[in-house]
Amino acid sequence: MSQGTKIECHVERIGPPLILGEGPHWDVDTQKLYYVDIDGMAMWRYDPQTGKNTKYEMGEKTVSLIVPVEGKPSKYVISWGRELVAVTWDGEDKGPGSKVAVEPMAAVEPDLGNNRFNDGKVDLEGRLWAGTMPMGEEFEYTVATPGRGCLYTLDGGKANTQLKGVGISNGLDWTRDWKSMYFIDSILRRVDCFDVSGGKLDTASRRTVFDFQKNGIKGVPDGLTMDTEGKLWVACFNGYQVIRIDPANGKLLGYIPIPAAMTTSVAFGGPNLDVLYVTSASLGMTDEQRKADGNAGALFRVTGLGVTGYPGRSIKLD
Template sequence: MWLLTTTPLALLLLLGPSSSPAVEATTSRSAYADCVVTPVTRAVELGEGPHWSHEEQALYFVDIKSSSINRLHVATGKQTSAPIGGASSVDFIVPVVGRPGAFLVAVDLSISEVQWDGEDVSSLTGRALVSVDADKPDNRFNDGKADPAGRLWGGTMGPEPEVGHVVPKQGSLYLFEGQGAALSSQAWLTGVDISNGLAWSADNDTMFYIDTGSNRVDALDYDAATGQIGARRPVFDLIQNNVTGHPDGMTIDRNGNLWVACFDGSQVIHVDPRTRQLLGRVSIPAERVTSVAFGGPQLDVLYVTTSRFGLTPEQLAKQPHAGSVFAVTGLGVSGLPGQSVAYSSV
């Protein structure tokens, strides 16, 4: 969800996309001539963190700026929302394995346990389990997911002393382990600008990671048994490949290829991390594309979150569905359902 350009004291961060419910579909001509891009939710301010629940056939996502968690039931098209009381930001949501209605949610700088029945409510209360970045109180969480073993990973980003500027190298990537109130955190990466997209290879030996300020996708050695990560190496550089926009959220398909949201790029790119090749691009009718997740009954629909935060009235007029979740069909690939987190409250 973040566009960064380096300045002497900070990194420029532009946010974004629009209003009104989704109705019409458009056809992308960028690389997938037969794919159809359809807005499927009403617009939020800053949509992020899509998570597909295959059991519910529903998409969960957050609106960071309204501090709310959201649910789209695909079959009915029903969209519901619940703000977290007292939160300045709500940054990602991950369901808990085997506990319907239980979620771990990033609230400001804490991981909180939240109970939600998926219906519209005026306010929810989360139970804070663990907090991070105590020495950097103006930081906040940004993106997070559960790994193939059900461990929760979540990353932070630096503060915005002015709208549009992020202090660089203030964020970290954390691994959270434990149960109940004994949930603990370990920082595996520090000095991060904006901790962002996460994905894991099918053989569970590689974790893919995005620090948006680097303008690239990295791979790290990953031990599924312990959760430890090792050597970090670049696998795709957006600048070197003349890709417009900055890397944000990310997912992986069944072929082992990555789909990367390009904030301020109006597109999602399709990348082979083994060959480091750009396989294609899907145009999105919103410039601030924030994240992606596969879903649908066959897991062949790519859901794309976007933002409208910070756009001018003139920009919004050209992007009437900015801020909506878009469904991309006809790509000819499928992904995996969202991984829930293995966590017990007791």
Template sequence: MDPYVQVVNTCVLGEGPHWDGTKQELFYVDIEGTSVNRYNPVTNDHARVTIAGQGGVSLVVPVSPLVAPNQYVVSTGRDLQMMEWDGVSSTPTSLTKILSIDASFPSNRFNDGKCDASGRLWAGSMDESGGTNGNLYKIQRGAETLMETGISISNGIAWSSDNLLMYYIDTPTRRVDVFDFNGVAGTIANRRTVYDFNTVGEAGSPDGMTIDANGHLYVGCWGGFQMIHIDPTTGQKVKSIPFPTANITSAAFGGRNLDTLFVTSATSGLSEIDLAGQPAAGSLFQVTNLGVRGQNVGNPYLP
């Protein structure tokens, strides 16, 4: 029996799933389709807002509803913007630029990003020319702080429940790394590797990831037809969750009990022959009966 259910087949490059605990809905992006998607698993309602002509839309994080209901931080190319959206319309109500990054590297764009428990956005860039000019930023109160340089494709981020560790992926390194994290100061230090795809011969390359209540990581494997479940304490793979398409990009736990794993995927990078054999490519999947729950809902952004 397949571990997954195919929910919605919508994306060219699905990424960045975020479970909104207040609305009990999943938000995710289609980078190449330049859209933000909303999915309600109870009603099966799906909506998409397109941001045209401003570059790839690579992250979406709701603003705390106590501050600004129906507002979202989104990336468009090298810009970070505040989007107001009613959750239904195909175009946003408004878009306001917060900041731009990497002015010296026009081939860069934003990639993955998440908020820590204090509402600070950690978001990185990638060098679309294939170099290592990407960066990792901490963004709060409308200003960015450079935290890490020399990155190719800044990707998955997750924090331990005690807020002492921040896990991080730069995809071409084929490693899952970890930093010591100071949640008060919002600083990182002592980067080291917890799981090396190269050493173990893992299929695919690490993309986005999430974390469960046991502190285990779930890492999407671009080109690997799988998501892998890792115990970062031991550095061992617990199991592989197979999928019917190669480019598995990221995941987030959601649902009323945080026991459903929502998984994004992509058609991007697949040939016509690949696509013919992988009709589920680009789908949003949901995985149940994992026997675990997510650590928490997605943290909102605090401006």
């Protein structure tokens, strides 16, 4: 890495090894972190007060995102394959086949059976944005057939297309004036920015704010989040790191080494929103290899950064 400096902080593993940990979301109301294991087909909760991780195994289809429903405790919207559904969960361990309410909300791409939802996040108006990608292909080779995914918004129980021709829809976040949205298509190895107005993406306004290849960054951009200074934190899949960038000038400000190659996503949390939670993956590893490694696929807590972020936003359904 030719630019940026190592950020002094403390990195601690706080979760068990998952297959594809993703989608960290800090819920202010419960003061807990929610995240998922996509290929493990489960949603997880981490309680920093007890240090306990619990899971709800949906089974059958992938689960790539989880967001609380505003005003409805224990109710969440999750992705389930190519569907968005609402589920009720008390936060305790539950295995496949548990009798819990699942409410269908929207489904996409019925003709693309190899696609699934990937990353998603709620915007400043309480609307869910979520994108899709092909699965069952080697990550680094998907570039050969890009463009089969889309980015959607969930509006009134319907999924509306915001962006077509997406390779692997990943990290996204918005400026606090709600005029710009940052977005990652991992296949392109860059962070882009769009103008947004009235909940609609202006696709013609697309511009690149940070290019991994041009900056010599190891790994592929995955999930991202914004801090209160307007800087972006980006997880580097196959890069053993999280980087901090300035989207205003395209500069790399620093990096955090993470003891897991497949770093997948990031979210600020904690009572003061000064803790950075980092998810990771252990794709392609056997159970024995995961146990021997311990860090691959684990959840990490990063403290001592000296910056704060924003909490996850709940989805508004009414």
